[in-house]
Amino acid sequence: MRKWFIKHAPNRDALLKSRWLAPVASRLAPSSIWQFDRRSIARGVALGLFAGFLLPFGQIVLAALLSASVRANVLIASAATLVTNPLTFPPIYYAAYRIGTFLLAMFSSQDIAPDTSSTMTSGMWSSLSTTSIATFVGLLLFAILSSLLAFATVHLFWRLSLVWRWHRRRKAVGVEPLR
Numbered sequence: 001m002r003k004w005f006i007k008h009a010p011n012r013d014a015l016l017k018s019r020w021l022a023p024v025a026s027r028l029a030p031s032s033i034w035q036f037d038r039r040s041i042a043r044g045v046a047l048g049l050f051a052g053f054l055l056p057f058g059q060i061v062l063a064a065l066l067s068a069s070v071r072a073n074v075l076i077a078s079a080a081t082l083v084t085n086p087l088t089f090p091p092i093y094y095a096a097y098r099i100g101t102f103l104l105a106m107f108s109s110q111d112i113a114p115d116t117s118s119t120m121t122s123g124m125w126s127s128l129s130t131t132s133i134a135t136f137v138g139l140l141l142f143a144i145l146s147s148l149l150a151f152a153t154v155h156l157f158w159r160l161s162l163v164w165r166w167h168r169r170r171k172a173v174g175v176e177p178l179r
Contacts, residue, residue: 033067033074042154043072046147048080053092053143059084080150096138097131103141104134 033040044067051063059081067077084092 033071036073038155038158040071040073041076042151043067043070044074044076045080045154046151047072048077049083049150050143050147052081052083053139053146092142093135096142097135099141100134100136100138103137
């Protein structure tokens, strides 16, 4: 998978010469954010998922800027933001609303009485703000948990693939694999 992605990834120099990226080209210039190693890929996936869940638009830009500041792989971070796309957007936001509503109800005090406004518009705004807050809480939880889980999963799979390659190499040479 790593070799395929490296083969099909855009060229760093071509991206830096793009007129669309001219305002942020200096932030994207360091070679450390274009490396395909375990740490930069894990950071990139985590930051991409965080930005993908937290923002409904502008995710790729935020992921690229964040990854440049913490030496994460820019391409992986940008690709990971695609977790929220037009097909996954409705179920993710509905689940975030449901979980946010549950968390807000669980942690709010029972003494708060609902707002009994006489006008219909103030009731609609109140309902909209409650829905927005619940959705944001759910999305924030998704962003944090998915980032942590993705970071740990990338490290685990990288380690397992490394051990598998060691065993395969030792077997090819004729040495008994480590147990």
